[in-house]
Amino acid sequence: MTDTRRLVDKLWSYAGVLRDAGVGVIEYTEQLTYLLFLKMAHERATRPLLPQQIVPEEFSWQKLLDAKGAELETLYSSFLQGLGKLDGLLGTIFRKAENRVQDPAILQRLIHDLINKETWSAGGDLNGDAYEALLSKGASDKGSGAGQYFTPRSIISAIVDAVQPTVRDTVVDPACGTGGFLLGAHEYASRDSEHLDPESREHLRTGFAHGTELVPGTARLAAMNLLLHNMADPTGESPIEVKDALLADPGKRWSVVLANPPFGTKSSVTMVGADGREAKEDREIERNDFVVTTSNKQLNFLQHIMTVLDINGRAAVVLPDNVLFEGGPGETLRRRLLNEFDLHTILRLPTGVFYAQGVKANVLFFDKKPASETPWTQKTWVYDLRTNKHFTLKQNPLTRAHLDEFVDLYLPGRSHAERGESGRFKAFNYEELIARDKVNLDITWLRDESLEDLDSLPSPEILAREIVDDLTAALEEFAAVADALEMRRSENSFE
Structure with missing residues (x-):
């Protein structure tokens, strides 16, 4: 042992x-x-x-x-x-x-x-x-509810290996949970730390990583996690801020954003976007950097990340399926993402890999670019790790090895033009994407073998889990529709 x-x-x-x-x-x-x-x-x-x-x-x-x-x-x-x-x-x-x-x-x-x-x-x-490891065990305890703050480390490892943060970067996670993304980025950037000068080592320890977490108890776990991994000065400022990251533009910009924002339909505050509309909740704030107004928390986190990412910075964000196909504000935001950013890669994650149930998610990889008269996204590469893939947390957990092919095809550190299509990895050009109904980026093309061959069906426990995940995700979508209808009715009543 x-x-x-x-x-x-x-x-x-x-x-x-x-x-x-x-x-x-x-x-x-x-x-x-x-x-x-x-x-x-x-x-x-x-x-x-x-x-x-x-x-x-x-x-x-x-x-x-x-x-x-x-x-x-x-x-x-x-x-x-x-x-x-x-x-x-x-x-x-x-x-x-x-x-x-x-x-x-x-x-x-x-x-x-x-x-x-x-x-x-x-x-x-x-x-x-x-x-x-103790935090991981706590996240796997179903009764604890801690899983919502914990991203599986196999997914973090693959994302970090693709983004390749360096000692010159500043990394932020605006919904950091227990700090997994920040630890992964720091570990990657510290690989050759023995060859670094004192200034670079100090940057890795006190200036490299920054996180924001709304829940004080979770923030303390993240702060302790970073401290134990030599990523904080015990006598100095905390690298973890305890607040709602959506409240305001922090004014600072980072070269790398890695995040898995909390899933759910509503934000904890009233959002007033640049379009002047409101998504009414408890507290009212106005963010002129938000181009759409919505109570959808993931869309608001995506807008926040688009704001805090520095020019030529790179982001990798875990987001649920609805962000890829939801109309209205979702469509507006996807158009902006394709035009003003380089949305170069989407990783379709399988079900059964998160501790929270009902999560059907993707990882969006995009870079922020200077202002341009032409769209920055030329091609978006989609890797489908969901079709014909079945995982559970215990019997068949997702490991880092399951993501090896994706990272290899991603070609970390190399030009996207050097990529080639291969089975689960397919490219779609800007014209194809923008012409899709509502700019729907929830793209599938692989044949689902279980629909044609009963022998290809997964085991009963995996089927049961996928049914639960599908139903939970559907309920989230119905809740989002109900919220939107309620908000529209409220707007009409004031006209």
Whole structure:
């Protein structure tokens, strides 16, 4: 057994104990995050060479080690309240933190037996990988609901290998979840870190990655994940912002955007686009950089990403099928994407690969270009990994090897003109795309073998999962139609 596997099993073994005490998987991981940070701060403060004081002495790890019983529970709770009032990375990790481990005996076991016996200081890949693996296990727990914040790492790896972020890039994920895309980009850009100059190494550590996450609990997991992978300064600003990325144009631009925005039909705010229309919700904001007004969250994230991407920057975004075929605002946005950006690649993902049910998604790869009188998209290459492909999370999970052919045909780092069609990879020129009804980019051309040959049908459990996914996706579409009709009726009532 590897050290990482041993550590993950050790960390996970306590999840069952705490579940029996009423602490869920997400809360358990949060409690670990608080304790891990305090233990790391203790390791930094007591190391023989260049000791570093990360947290004020009043919140020292040694005080937790010395406390017992009810005193420990009270002290730990006071630590969380005090640390949550601080700025920077500390504030992100401890924001709104609460002690959910009410049994002092269990809390003492967590501190003494689980956390204190291991070394967790940032800079070593072992414990960062163990924390990432723990997040993965939490995402696979159906009852936790954590899967919505976790993109399968096989998909992240393939996307990163295609985009090829470098040490010169700045990378942002406006819906970062637990930080998987940022970690993947950093790992790729750091491959030759031993040959980098000090300035480049510092950029990789503190200036390379930036994320935004709406949910404070998930943001703290992302911040800790980055810290354990040596991607943040524990005494500095947090690379993870806790806010709704859709609220406003941040004013900053990044050379790479990697994202898997949350799926769902509605935005959490009232959007007022440049067309002057409203999609009414809780709070009203106006974004003149948005060319269409819609309550569809994915379309709004796509518009946001189109805004924050720098000229000649490149983006890879996971988006549901409806973004490719929805009329109205969807059609308007696709026309803009084809004209003002180079939408050079679409990867049609199979079903059964996300922890959240009912997800039928694609990855859109596009580059931002300077203003031009002619469309930037000349050809869009579509790789169909969905037709005649069947995956489940447990019996037949999607692995990185299943995406090898796509990455090879993508020709990372080379001109798209060098690509060639091959089976699942087919090119469509601009004229073909713009002539399609509503500029529908949900393109299929492969023959579905299961429709013609009963022997080609997948196993019953895969069929059942695909039926559930199709029904869930259909309900999402019906909900979107209902929202649109409701919004249109509201508009007419005010005229």
